[in-house]
Amino acid sequence: MVLTENNTMKITILGCGISGLSCGVKLQEAGFTDIRILSRTLPPHTTSDVAGGLWFPYKAEPIHRILGWSKVTFQEMIRLRGTSEAGITMTRFFQLLPHLASNDAWWSSAVEVYRPLSESDILSEFPQLPKGQFPSGFYAEVPIAEPHKHLPYLMKRFQERGGRIEVGEIERFEDIAGTSRLIVNCTGLEAKKLVGDAALFPIRGQIIVAKNTGISRSITIESASEHSEYATYTIARSEDVIMGGVAMTGNWETSIDEATVSGIIARCAHVEPELSAPIILQHKAGLRPGRTEIRLEMEQLSTTCAVIHNYGHGGSGYTVNWGCAEEVAALAQTLM
Numbered sequence: 151m152v153l154t155e156n157n158t159m160k161i162t163i164l165g166c167g168i169s170g171l172s173c174g175v176k177l178q179e180a181g182f183t184d185i186r187i188l189s190r191t192l193p194p195h196t197t198s199d200v201a202g203g204l205w206f207p208y209k210a211e212p213i214h215r216i217l218g219w220s221k222v223t224f225q226e227m228i229r230l231r232g233t234s235e236a237g238i239t240m241t242r243f244f245q246l247l248p249h250l251a252s253n254d255a256w257w258s259s260a261v262e263v264y265r266p267l268s269e270s271d272i273l274s275e276f277p278q279l280p281k282g283q284f285p286s287g288f289y290a291e292v293p294i295a296e297p298h299k300h301l302p303y304l305m306k307r308f309q310e311r312g313g314r315i316e317v318g319e320i321e322r323f324e325d326i327a328g329t330s331r332l333i334v335n336c337t338g339l340e341a342k343k344l345v346g347d348a349a350l351f352p353i354r355g356q357i358i359v360a361k362n363t364g365i366s367r368s369i370t371i372e373s374a375s376e377h378s379e380y381a382t383y384t385i386a387r388s389e390d391v392i393m394g395g396v397a398m399t400g401n402w403e404t405s406i407d408e409a410t411v412s413g414i415i416a417r418c419a420h421v422e423p424e425l426s427a428p429i430i431l432q433h434k435a436g437l438r439p440g441r442t443e444i445r446l447e448m449e450q451l452s453t454t455c456a457v458i459h460n461y462g463h464g465g466s467g468y469t470v471n472w473g474c475a476e477e478v479a480a481l482a483q484t485l486m
């Protein structure tokens with residue numbers, strides 16, 4: 151077993167996105183002290199920096215585990231609202247459906263303020279929409295973790311408690327197994343290369359960051375087909391509004407596509423007319439780490455080193471991060 155002088159377990163977390171950082175914080179809270187994050191890139195150069203940061207379960211499986219992780223994450227985000235540097239805000243969130251909903255939203259038990267929307271509720275909130283387009287929907291008040299504030303906040307919190315953050319890339323776990331009792335694999339989509347995981351795939355996203363000129367509500371439109379490449383949404387953050395987007399399964403392209411930009415503006419302006427001529431601050435594109443199921447499990451690499459895998463969070467990295475990190479910490483405690 152790899153122990154330090156004061157008999158604590160040596161832990162290396164691979165990855166410094168939202169998953170690696172929240173695992174670092176939760177492992178510290180669970181009592182582990184000798185922890186380093188080793189990462190090929192650091193914020194602001196991770197997929198987690200591209201995200202809108204909205205709490206909303208999207209493009210991640212399996213739903214029964216997502217619900218539990220999302221509940222834990224929702225509560226932790228609400229607690230963090232009191233810490234201004236954490237960059238957490240609340241938004242009035244509308245999910246508009248192209249059909250009549252027969253049930254409540256499957257995630258409704260995770261939030262505190264929720265109600266189903268009838269077509270007349272939708273038309274009174276969005277009077278410009280044509281009748282019949284969105285016969286139902288859901289309303290909730292949900293948190294947003296603004297990545298450009300939240301990731302630096304988590305890095306600082308982790309380092310202030312003695313955590314180390316190093317830049318480096320490993321090609322095989324064996325490269326660091328001799329110096330770590332535990333490796334936590336939070337490498338996102340890049341786990342495909344690291345562990346040869348055929349179940350991982352990219353879901354390309356592209357967004358516009360526009361100046362927020364007073365918008366306080368956020369909107370998601372559910373596509374009529376789950377295979378649609380369009381993912382129309384707006385996320386009202388403290389200084390900007392995220393306008394999205396696309397969800398292109400199997401597409402590895404990370405450059406900005408101009409036709410997609412005009413499509414996003416047209417689709418967002420349809421539900422939020424103030425965004426018809428947005429003041430564009432930035433364009434971003436990134437690859438969601440899609441997987442048939444989020445991989446969160448422990449694997450014994452050798453008699454002296456275990457790996458906990460925590461990757462494949464799809465479009466929900468900010469929606470499940472604290473729940474997953476708590477489970478990682480609980481698995482780590484079984485090694486003590």
Ligand SMILES: Cc1cc2nc3c(=O)[nH]c(=O)nc-3n(C[C@H](O)[C@H](O)[C@H](O)COP(=O)(O)OP(=O)(O)OC[C@H]3O[C@@H](n4cnc5c(N)ncnc54)[C@H](O)[C@@H]3O)c2cc1C
Pocket residue numbers: 164165166167168169170188189190191192196197198199200201202203204205206318319320321336337338339340341344354355356357395435436437438439460461462463464465466467468469470
């Ligand atoms: C356009 C877009 C919008 C999104 N919006 C939202 C949203 O509103 N809400 C939400 O919940 N989710 C959203 N997501 C999804 C979210 O961004 C991801 O689920 C999340 O970022 C995954 O985080 P991660 O920490 O697992 O991976 P990453 O952020 O990709 O971090 C992986 C880290 O591992 C490092 N690494 C990789 N390989 C190695 C190696 N071999 N050795 C060392 N280090 C390595 C990388 O350098 C990186 O630091 C969005 C995604 C996109 C693309």
